[in-house]
Amino acid sequence: MDASLLLQYAIIALAVLLSVWVVAKKQFPGSVRRLRVGLALYLLREQRPSWMRKWGRALAPASNADGGSDCGGCNGCGPSPPKR
Amino acid sequence: MSATALPLRLALVGNPNCGKTALFNQLTGSRQKVANYAGVTVERKEGRLHSASGRSYAVLDLPGAYSLNAASLDEAITRDLCRGFLPGEPAPDVLVCVVDATNLRLHLRFALEVRELGKPMILAVNMADVARRRGITIDLAALQRELGVPVVETVAVRRNGARALVERIDRLVAKPHVPRTHLAETADHGAGTAQALHEETRRLLSAAVGMPTRTARIDDALDRWLLHPVFGLMALAVVMFLIFQAVYAWATPMMDAIDAATAWLGASVGAALPQGPLNSLLVDGIIAGLGGVIVFLPQILILFAFILALEESGYLPRAAFLLDRMMASAGLSGRSFIPLLSSFACAIPGIMATRSIQDPRDRLATILVAPLMTCSARLPVYALLIGAFIPQRQVWGVFNQQGLVLFGLYFAGVVSALMVSWVMKKWRRDKSEHPLLLELPSYRIPHPRDLLIGLWERAWIFLRRVGGIILALTILLWFLLSFPGAPADATMPAIDYSFAGRIGHAMTAIFAPIGFNWQICIALIPGLAAREVAVSSLATVYALSAADDDAAAQALTPLISDGWSLATALSLLVWFIYAPMCISTLATIKRETNSWKKMSFATIYLFGLAYVASFVTYQVAVLLGAG
Numbered sequence: 001m002d003a004s005l006l007l008q009y010a011i012i013a014l015a016v017l018l019s020v021w022v023v024a025k026k027q028f029p030g031s032v033r034r035l036r037v038g039l040a041l042y043l044l045r046e047q048r049p050s051w052m053r054k055w056g057r058a059l060a061p062a063s064n065a066d067g068g069s070d071c072g073g074c075n076g077c078g079p080s081p082p083k084r
Numbered sequence: 085m086s087a088t089a090l091p092l093r094l095a096l097v098g099n100p101n102c103g104k105t106a107l108f109n110q111l112t113g114s115r116q117k118v119a120n121y122a123g124v125t126v127e128r129k130e131g132r133l134h135s136a137s138g139r140s141y142a143v144l145d146l147p148g149a150y151s152l153n154a155a156s157l158d159e160a161i162t163r164d165l166c167r168g169f170l171p172g173e174p175a176p177d178v179l180v181c182v183v184d185a186t187n188l189r190l191h192l193r194f195a196l197e198v199r200e201l202g203k204p205m206i207l208a209v210n211m212a213d214v215a216r217r218r219g220i221t222i223d224l225a226a227l228q229r230e231l232g233v234p235v236v237e238t239v240a241v242r243r244n245g246a247r248a249l250v251e252r253i254d255r256l257v258a259k260p261h262v263p264r265t266h267l268a269e270t271a272d273h274g275a276g277t278a279q280a281l282h283e284e285t286r287r288l289l290s291a292a293v294g295m296p297t298r299t300a301r302i303d304d305a306l307d308r309w310l311l312h313p314v315f316g317l318m319a320l321a322v323v324m325f326l327i328f329q330a331v332y333a334w335a336t337p338m339m340d341a342i343d344a345a346t347a348w349l350g351a352s353v354g355a356a357l358p359q360g361p362l363n364s365l366l367v368d369g370i371i372a373g374l375g376g377v378i379v380f381l382p383q384i385l386i387l388f389a390f391i392l393a394l395e396e397s398g399y400l401p402r403a404a405f406l407l408d409r410m411m412a413s414a415g416l417s418g419r420s421f422i423p424l425l426s427s428f429a430c431a432i433p434g435i436m437a438t439r440s441i442q443d444p445r446d447r448l449a450t451i452l453v454a455p456l457m458t459c460s461a462r463l464p465v466y467a468l469l470i471g472a473f474i475p476q477r478q479v480w481g482v483f484n485q486q487g488l489v490l491f492g493l494y495f496a497g498v499v500s501a502l503m504v505s506w507v508m509k510k511w512r513r514d515k516s517e518h519p520l521l522l523e524l525p526s527y528r529i530p531h532p533r534d535l536l537i538g539l540w541e542r543a544w545i546f547l548r549r550v551g552g553i554i555l556a557l558t559i560l561l562w563f564l565l566s567f568p569g570a571p572a573d574a575t576m577p578a579i580d581y582s583f584a585g586r587i588g589h590a591m592t593a594i595f596a597p598i599g600f601n602w603q604i605c606i607a608l609i610p611g612l613a614a615r616e617v618a619v620s621s622l623a624t625v626y627a628l629s630a631a632d633d634d635a636a637a638q639a640l641t642p643l644i645s646d647g648w649s650l651a652t653a654l655s656l657l658v659w660f661i662y663a664p665m666c667i668s669t670l671a672t673i674k675r676e677t678n679s680w681k682k683m684s685f686a687t688i689y690l691f692g693l694a695y696v697a698s699f700v701t702y703q704v705a706v707l708l709g710a711g
Contacts, residue, residue: 005360012365
């Protein structure tokens with residue numbers, strides 16, 4: 001496999017991974033959030049090296065208390081629905 | 085109160101359709117949706133205002149309310165926020181009560197209720213210019229004196245139309261003044277308070293407002309025709325009909341230009357890059373896929389230009405009035421009209437707008453039929469199939485046949501919604517009556533600024549979807565259609581060996597009875613994230629299936645008109661009328677009903693309806709020789 005073809009496959013792999021991330025974040029925000037929390041907690045354990053904890057902090061999702069400006073069914077924001 | 089690090093909170097309150105959102109846009113520079121009917125805002129929105137004095141304010145735009153004795157969820161939000169009872173929301177420091185200068189008889193009543201809260205308050209007399217044109221005179225000084233709160237005039241749709249209000253807010257903040265409450269002293273129970281409110285409103289009107297006529301003559305003259313039980317319905321049908329004609333008649337040149345630009349871009353990129361997977365991703369995947377969707381932007385914008393103009397003009401509540409009898413007999417309340425109308429843009433805000441419906445059963449019925457309204461995401465699919473299978477010719481020498489079919493599809497969505505709600509009404513044995521209480525606003529000429537903001541918003545939403553979720557799904561679909569490659573001893577086209585090819589072929593076991601081929605089956609999966617993706621997916625599938633570059637460069641329309649039968653096209657059109665091909669809509673139903681059961685019911689009944697209707701359509705079309 002020549003270098004040009006290798007580079008093309010690398011770009012495609014990056015584009016596909018980014019696309020998976022965009023679709024997952026948009027369509028399954030709750031699951032993505034849980035996944036990020038799980039990974040962050042794993043990386044932030046006390047025995048982990050500092051670089052790993054740094055990654056964990058970067059990976060942790062923002063607090064829900066920040067609220068959000070988006071609306072629509074996929075972001076889970078907005079006022080709580082009435083309890084029936 | 086003083087200028088501190090934390091911004092002071094201003095809340096815009098008032099009756100529905102008094103111009104709160106237009107004023108909010110004016111104060112904060114936001115671009116929230118405005119319209120000339122009640123119930124556009126169902127959630128509180130927040131923006132920032134920096135006054136000339138250097139103070140910074142957090143401005144809240146609250147849902148319109150007719151009374152603080154809340155009768156619906158959106159009125160309860162307004163009441164609780166004003167009183168500081170909403171969890172996580174500090175009480176506002178200043179209430180700006182917005183009233184419509186042309187309808188003070190109704191709006192001053194709510195202003196009096198707000199005054200009773202005993203918070204610093206300003207009365208913004210909005211649409212003062214329209215009131216003046218109608219000969220309504222308002223003595224602001226007298227009104228301020230009698231009401232006991234500062235009163236300023238605003239014209240929310242005009243540049244600097246809220247300058248006086250900002251200056252008055254600054255003065256009030258510098259020297260706070262809490263209004264004296266009056267009504268509590270005169271009445272101590274519900275009925276007594278209501279009577280006291282009426283009497284106080286009448287007193288204020290006689291002291292400060294001169295009304296030459298209760299309604300403008302022009303409104304009366306127009307309403308005589310437009311609200312007529314026969315001519316009114318005919319006028320409504322003609323208006324809707326002309327809109328769909330215009331969508332086809334006016335959009336063609338722009339669409340041709342976008343099509344040509346896409347073809348040129350694909351050819352240029354294809355020629356510039358060496359043959360290989362990246363070339364295929366860009367040309368067959370991204371450019372063919374996204375180009376196939378963007379081409380429908382002119383049609384979407386023309387449709388929305390008309391809808392926005394109708395919203396602004398004040399005609400839509402009249403349409404609700406005209407259709408009320410039909411909706412009531414189908415089991416929907418008059419309050420369902422605005423949520424269903426919003427669903428023509430997108431079912432998500434439509435479902436959220438059902439919060440203004442008091443009766444929980446009416447609300448649920450409206451939520452369940454809202455996805456049947458033809459949202460803008462369906463338009464690219466409809467336009468593609470109509471363009472491919474319906475000849476562009478004149479009917480009776482006047483009407484565009486393609487426009488007629490599009491009108492028919494929108495009409496089919498509405499009729500289906502009415503039929504489904506009628507079945508639900510029979511199911512629950514509901515014999516109750518739902519009287520329609522609707523405020524009919526005065527007619528007004530749509531403001532070009534609001535129209536342009538609305539169109540820009542629609543274009544931006546569409547382009548953001550194209551550049552976000554549609555692009556991401558197009559790339560993923562291209563990947564699934566390109567890998568793994570064909571084996572050395574392959575006998576079929578390479579795409580048949582790909583992941584998506586295999587999935588598509590497997591799905592035909594379910595969808596063959598309704599006429600869908602494997603390419604359509606593939607397009608349905610990413611189409612669940614956004615309906616338009618079905619079009620980009622088909623473009624990508626056919627570009628990758630093409631035997632050579634010339635065939636791949638062809639536009640999608642001739643490819644499907646050659647490859648599909650009319651029966652398949654009709655079946656797919658019917659599928660898109662009913663199928664809930666939008667995960668976000670289903671998630672919104674779950675959130676608004678707070679019930680997995682109701683969301684599952686909506687999903688199953690809509691997919692079931694789609695399958696049965698497509699099956700019948702396909703089989704009948706085949707029997708008639710269109711197979």
